[in-house]
Amino acid sequence: MINLDRRSIQNFDWLTFALVLLMSLVGIMTIYSTTRPIGNEGVSLFYLKQSVWLAIAILALLVCVAFDYNWLLRISTHLYVIGLVALVLVLIIGTTGMGAKRWISMGPLNFQPSEFFRVIFIISIASYLSKMKGLIDFMDIVKAMALFLLIPFALIIKEPDLGSAMILFFIFVAVVFMRGVHKKALVIIIVVGLISGPFMGKIVWGQLKDYQKNRLIAFVKPEVDPSGIGYQIDQSKITIGSGRFFGKGYMKGTQGPFRFLPEKHTDFIFAVFAEEWGFLGCALILAAYLTLLMRGLDTAVKAKDTFGRLTAFSIVIMFLIYFVINVGMTVGMMPVVGVPLPFMSYGGTSLVANFAATGILINIRMRRFALFY
Amino acid sequence: MSSENLTKRIVISGYVIVIVFFVFFLRLWQIQVLEGKQYRQHSYSNRIKVLKIPAPRGIIYDRNGKALVKNGPFYSASLIPGAASEVDTAPLASLLGIDEDELISRLSADVPSFESIKLKEGLSMEEVAFIEARRSDFPGLIIETEVTRHYVYGEIGAHVVGYLGMPGPEKLEVYKNSGIPPDAFTGKWGIEALYDSELTGTPGKKVVEVDALGRQLKLVREEPPVRGEDIRISLDIELQREIEGAFDGKTGAAVALDVESGDILSLVSLPSFDPNLFSRGISASDWRALNENPYFPFLNRALQSQYPPGSVFKLVVAAAALEENILPDGFKVNCRGAIRHGRWTYKCWKRSGHGNVDIHKAIVESCDVFFYEVGRLLGIDKIAEYAERFGLGLPSGIEVVEEKTGFIPTTAWKENTLDQPWYIGETFHASIGQGYVLATPLQQALLVLAVANSGTVQKPSIRMKKEISDVLRRIVLKEETVETLKDGLRGVVNEKKGTAYWSARSNKYVLAGKTGTSQVIRLREEGKKNEEIEERFRDHAWFVSFAPYDDPKIAMSVFVEHGGHGSSAAAPIAKKAMEYYLDTYIEGSEQEGGKIINDKS
Known part of the structure; x- marks a missing residue:
């Protein structure tokens, strides 16, 4: 199973690794700054916890690099079942935090199965689609949906974690289209989508909790603002904008430590970074993310087989969706959905999952030369 | 399926990604560079609060130097909504001895979460002690201390000395330019009204750094208040007392x-009236009683x-x-x-x-x-x-x-x-x-x-x-x-x-x-x-x-x-x-x- 030849090691994608490591370190720095004690508050240990998680995440990345990724193709069914079990477990024995059951407690660290499940989901759907021949038609899509999307989507919505569930859906759509769809199937999807859209919308809306509805209302009609979500967005924009071009300087941000910005070290970490580093810092971090994604697409193009391509592409799309929703939310272009910024937000499972996904990306790039057929 | 098509699609999605990033780039330029100055100001005013320190009001003396009025403490029970997640209205109402409906209506006031809402004014020392002892059961409940007027002679000479009340619209206009908080009581009658500007003094300022919960973290600057001028009036309060008694x-x-x-x-x-009723904010029933008195005490x-x-x-x-x-x-x-x-x-x-x-x-x-x-x-x-x-x-x-x-x-x-x-x-x-x-x-x-x-x-x-x-x-x-x-x-x-x-x-x-x-x-x-x-x-x-x-x-x-x-x-x-x-x-x-x-x- 372990398959590390010299050539593969030489082809290790140092750029990708360096980028995610850099982002994670910037993330820990920012967490440290924004959770620093003010007044007579006690010392906050978020940055230390995140550092421990980073170590685990690097290990996970190295593990995901060590084997030939095609092994994943073989165990994808097992992975999928294990993932589902974890999602069910979290509903039974999970701990509740912030109104949702998302975590399984494991001693000092909490594990969030839905964060990890998205990686398993990508592997499963990529392996399923890569085994098909030719363009896929409508029934194939329905089958894939039934097999891979429906159950996890329902389980995650139940937690409730609307953001994660929607992201699964988006990844599914992206990877299916990337795989190539018959024109006929495309037409059917559009028609079915148009007809069922309102019903689905109603069903989903009915499933939403009040705070989730309020977030959407606040985004569509900011003047209504049923629960002060507008306050969050306002404060996020103030935080980002107050950084101006050069930023207030590291450890000089005030919006986070003085608690004007909620969820400062998790969902709104980008705003905190923007406050201290300004437009200049933001441009650099944007460039880093863009480079990471482009490198991932390059990996997808160069991958030696369809499974590698689809997997690499899905991972890129996953990072992109998280990035767009998170940064879009902080700059006031998207509704408030509690989604972390990959690599930077505080949160262990997410970090480990993203590093594992990065490891798979590197793995695919390392083994892009089709030597061992 | 052809891998060229797949490559093509991947390349297209690459372009899409670049466009998305460009949009974010523009948005950040807008917020941070074009509008950055306002947002910087916002973040400053978020954190920096200017607190008014009320100036002690001048004392009114009679012709023989007897103080007709004193400044004394005035206690209110208030709640800081930001510090209270949920309020149990029924036990709180019974603690304060007020009607639950009134409590609920006061709590529904639209104030920033770190500013206090007054729940009951004019607490006696006993009430203060009683509430203080049970305060820990109600997060966010505080006792606020303000200064109010105590009219030493009560009804005697009340028509001359006068009383304080909430400022009217004209007065608020004056307050706007003078830095006096709009809820500061103002002279409404008699000497208190006639020489109000002299008695009022100039409020001080305390510039502090606060967090979103309103906790004061650091004193940035302080300007002490200037006490109002004392006024000595020609009244002989003992003679006044003698005459009123003789009636x-x-x-x-x-x-x-x-x-x-x-x-x-x-x-x-x-008949006269007790101006002390007004310094604590006169109750509706006292006000009605004074207004409906057939002998018109206000005349x-x-x-x-x-x-x-x-x-x-x-x-x-x-x-x-x-x-x-x-x-x-x-x-x-x-x-x-x-x-x-x-x-x-x-x-x-x-x-x-x-x-x-x-x-x-x-x-x-x-x-x-x-x-x-x-x-x-x-x-x-x-x-x-x-x-x-x-x-x-x-x-x-x-x-x-x-x-x-x-x-x-x-x-x-x-x-x-x-x-x-x-x-x-x-x-x-x-x-x-x-x-x-x-x-x-x-x-x-x-x-x-x-x-x-x-x-x-x-x-x-x-x-x-x-x-x-x-x-x-x-x-x-x-x-x-x-x-x-x-x-x-x-x-x-x-x-x-x-x-x-x-x-x-x-x-x-x-x-x-x-x-x-x-x-x-x-x-x-x-x-x-x-x-x-x-x-x-x-x-x-x-x-x-x-x-x-x-x-x-x-x-x-x-x-x-x-x-x-x-x-x-x-x-x-x-x-x-x-x-x-x-x-x-x-x-x-x-x-x-x-x-x-x-x-x-």
């Missing part, structure tokens, strides 16, 4: 003036009520007759209890008549018939001219409240406004201070002061000044006129037949005065005594006086609403007040008094 629950007014300076020593209007009767001056007015008629030289030497009128004019009879108050009456006896015994005759000789317009010289029908210029001016009729007035000729009978009525003639207690006091001070009247003032205030009027009177009037007033109190001999004569000082009765209903049932009549139909009682006779120090008017005869109802009050004042005055001058005693107890 013994009756409704009325009294004005006591320092003859030489015109200082207002006392300004009594009864300052000393300045705002006008009544027929009664026989006090005879002083004006006598002065006019003497000045105009219309009375030949030895002029006497034979009073037989009434005079007849045409079909009408005009009675003297003494049915049996006074017999032969000269001007001295007429004043002393208050003979109506004498003044009917003198009035006939003078004519109403001449009387009116002299009344005006004495300030009747004219404002005195006092600023405490908007004063009434009283009224003096003339033939021209009657012809112009009532479109009727003046009848001689009306001159008779006017000559004894009935009918159309109206005067306020302050005007009556100024009238007797003018007599006591040989025609010179200083502007009545409520504030103590270093130098004597301006002259209000200097009435040119012959020496013998003044002598005749003063001697008459002395006789009223000190001669056996004087109308106030039994009720106002003092064995300590020579008092001088004049009684007056102003009729409430003209056609009273014959022969009934005042005591037998329902209170609201009883006559009003007047007594104006000065003392000591030789060297007048104090002049005053006493008015008792529906008191009956001036002699029995009003004169004893004046006597008591003047004896008290002269006692302390002499004591004070023996000790070289007038020093300010700094009353801090």
Whole structure:
């Protein structure tokens, strides 16, 4: 199973690794700054916890690099079942935090199965689609949906974690289209989508909790603002904008430590970074993310087989969706959905999952030369 | 499937990603560079709070340096919504002893989460201790301490001292520019309102760094407040207390003036009210009770009520007759209890008549018939001219409240406004201070002061000044006129037949005065005594006086609403007040008094 030849090691994608490591370190720095004690508050240990998680995440990345990724193709069914079990477990024995059951407690660290499940989901759907021949038609899509999307989507919505569930859906759509769809199937999807859209919308809306509805209302009609979500967005924009071009300087941000910005070290970490580093810092971090994604697409193009391509592409799309929703939310272009910024937000499972996904990306790039057929 | 197609699609998605990033790039440029300045300002004002430090209000002292008002603590129970996740309204309402519905409605106030909502104001020390002990059960519940006014003498002198209340719209406009918080109480009445700007002072400022929960983390800058100026007023609060006590629950007014300076020593209007009710924010039921009181406690009767001056007015008629030289030497009128004019009879108050009456006896015994005759000789317009010289029908210029001016009729007035000729009978009525003639207690006091001070009247003032205030009027009177009037007033109190001999004569000082009765209903049932009549139909009682006779120090008017005869109802009050004042005055001058005693107890 372990398959590390010299050539593969030489082809290790140092750029990708360096980028995610850099982002994670910037993330820990920012967490440290924004959770620093003010007044007579006690010392906050978020940055230390995140550092421990980073170590685990690097290990996970190295593990995901060590084997030939095609092994994943073989165990994808097992992975999928294990993932589902974890999602069910979290509903039974999970701990509740912030109104949702998302975590399984494991001693000092909490594990969030839905964060990890998205990686398993990508592997499963990529392996399923890569085994098909030719363009896929409508029934194939329905089958894939039934097999891979429906159950996890329902389980995650139940937690409730609307953001994660929607992201699964988006990844599914992206990877299916990337795989190539018959024109006929495309037409059917559009028609079915148009007809069922309102019903689905109603069903989903009915499933939403009040705070989730309020977030959407606040985004569509900011003047209504049923629960002060507008306050969050306002404060996020103030935080980002107050950084101006050069930023207030590291450890000089005030919006986070003085608690004007909620969820400062998790969902709104980008705003905190923007406050201290300004437009200049933001441009650099944007460039880093863009480079990471482009490198991932390059990996997808160069991958030696369809499974590698689809997997690499899905991972890129996953990072992109998280990035767009998170940064879009902080700059006031998207509704408030509690989604972390990959690599930077505080949160262990997410970090480990993203590093594992990065490891798979590197793995695919390392083994892009089709030597061992 | 062809891998070229897949590559193509991947490349296209690469372009899409670049566009998405470009959009974010532009958005960040907009927020951070184009609008960054405003957002920076926002983040600053988020964190930096300017807290107003209220300036202690100036203290009001009486002429002897007694503090009439103090600044004391005022406690409220408040809640900081940001620090309370959920509020159990029922137990909180019972802790505070307020209605749960009221609590809920107060809690629904739209304030920033770190600012406090007042739940109950004006807590007693016991309530503070009670709530403090149970505060930990209610996160966010705090006791706020503010400063309020404590009126040391309560109802005594309340019309002069006044009270505080919430600022009206005009006041808020002033506050806006002066940095005074809009919820600061402002002077609403009396001295508190009149000298509000001096008493208020300048609030200080405390610039602090706060977090989103409103916790103050760091003091950035502090400007201490400037205390309001102290005000010393001319009132003698002990004299005021003496007079109010002497009224013994009756409704009325009294004005006591320092003859030489015109200082207002006392300004009594009864019933009064407790200004302390207002410093804690008056409750709806107290407010209603005051407003619905049939005796109108808010009316300052000393300045705002006008009544027929009664026989006090005879002083004006006598002065006019003497000045105009219309009375030949030895002029006497034979009073037989009434005079007849045409079909009408005009009675003297003494049915049996006074017999032969000269001007001295007429004043002393208050003979109506004498003044009917003198009035006939003078004519109403001449009387009116002299009344005006004495300030009747004219404002005195006092600023405490908007004063009434009283009224003096003339033939021209009657012809112009009532479109009727003046009848001689009306001159008779006017000559004894009935009918159309109206005067306020302050005007009556100024009238007797003018007599006591040989025609010179200083502007009545409520504030103590270093130098004597301006002259209000200097009435040119012959020496013998003044002598005749003063001697008459002395006789009223000190001669056996004087109308106030039994009720106002003092064995300590020579008092001088004049009684007056102003009729409430003209056609009273014959022969009934005042005591037998329902209170609201009883006559009003007047007594104006000065003392000591030789060297007048104090002049005053006493008015008792529906008191009956001036002699029995009003004169004893004046006597008591003047004896008290002269006692302390002499004591004070023996000790070289007038020093300010700094009353801090």
